[in-house]
Amino acid sequence: MSVKIPAKNDESLKSALQNTALFRNLSEEEIQSCLVCSKAESIYYEKGEMIFSEEDHPVCLPLLISGSVTLGMDYSDGKRNIIAIFENKGDVFGHELILIGESKYGMYAQAQAKSHILMIPKDFLVGTCERNCGFHSTLISNMLLMMAQKSLNLNERLEVMSCGTLRQKIAKMILFSIGDKSSMSVSMSRQEMADFLNAARPSLSRELMRMQNDGLITVEGRKITVKDRNALEEILN
Amino acid sequence: MSVKIPAKNDESLKSALQNTALFRNLSEEEIQSCLVCSKAESIYYEKGEMIFSEEDHPVCLPLLISGSVTLGMDYSDGKRNIIAIFENKGDVFGHELILIGESKYGMYAQAQAKSHILMIPKDFLVGTCERNCGFHSTLISNMLLMMAQKSLNLNERLEVMSCGTLRQKIAKMILFSIGDKSSMSVSMSRQEMADFLNAARPSLSRELMRMQNDGLITVEGRKITVKDRNALEEILN
């Protein structure tokens, strides 16, 4: 069973919120004011508990403090579609639906592990608040930045997914995330990486090995080293 | 060749802007103030002209008044990836890059037909403006709403592109855009539709005809009629 605490009384929150995208550029005092003024609630969910379900009305913005949350949809034939998984402190989900003013979520959010969520009432975020104009506008502008960033991430994902052959997708993914280093450590399992690239796992394994044989990269478990950066970039042309 | 006019002198603009998402809830007088204060420009592009290209710096937010704009990327082998097509009054594009403060667009925007664009300087949107606080915050909150909507659209696009076979992509695209009607008119050419689905044009034609033969839909040029909605939904499982 989930445990609710008014957020203003939850001491562990204040420091946790300071480094989140939504509360960026706010002092601890301002965050404290936010928590009081917004009437936010700090809620602890057990593994498997629903944070919101498809029929719920979006009235609060959930912000993940700790734990792991799955966002998904049910199909009428009983199959489930996982839309996203959140497990980073400061992640928010469903904010688009709140901003749009949708009357139903149309998707569910479920705690994948024991999770700590800050529930911020919609009215505090969307409405204008005479008293606290200062940090209110900071909040809004943080929100804008978060959404812009998310939009770009989605675009990047689209770019990777739409760049032709599997080898090209892999090359683009590697070049995106390796920066100017020569080796990287993939945070995903092969299966997850395959899902990300929208490919089948054996196909991904096969292609990674081919790329190794062709002298483009070396693969050791989750460590990938670029051997021939030029050739890798050439593939994308 | 494109024709530039300072936006404050462009009489046709003011009424056109009133029903756009960005200027929602602003009176004609407030819009007039915006145009003066922002130093926005009203620009007319001929078909085929570039509105911005991949190397340009994002300094202005383009807002479509009339016409049609394609957002895309070029690969050096000549292939194009169409990211989006804008043809509705009030559409804006590239706003994420402006908000983030990206130094390059990384994509191009091209007029698909004679188009009328309002170019709003970035500084007006991002900076805070002491004088006009009232409608400034309305603008920002409109921006939030637009981005939320866009985020949902991108998700939809991702969903379409990652749903397996070409037939499934087509089915999902149709079901998304047909609502509860039984027929629809596609706004894209076959080539554009193929680019959108990340497929080759002949492959798309082939599959559309197969789906027609299988009694799922009928295709007459750009008009698609759903014959067997259940079967179409069944494909997605």
Next chain:
DNA sequence: TGTTTTCCGTAACCATGGTTACACGCAGGG
């Protein structure tokens, strides 16, 4: 009106990659 260009469907060929099944190494638990 005739000419040209664009758009679209069609067909044959073959590469890419999905599917399935299996084997191996490794970690955790009894």
Next chain:
DNA sequence: CCCTGCGTGTAACCATGGTTACGGAAAACA
């Protein structure tokens, strides 16, 4: 220690769909 489960690489088979080339219809243009 064995057993089990998981993550991973491998191989064979074949479906999906990309490629290229062509013809016809419609649209645009002179």
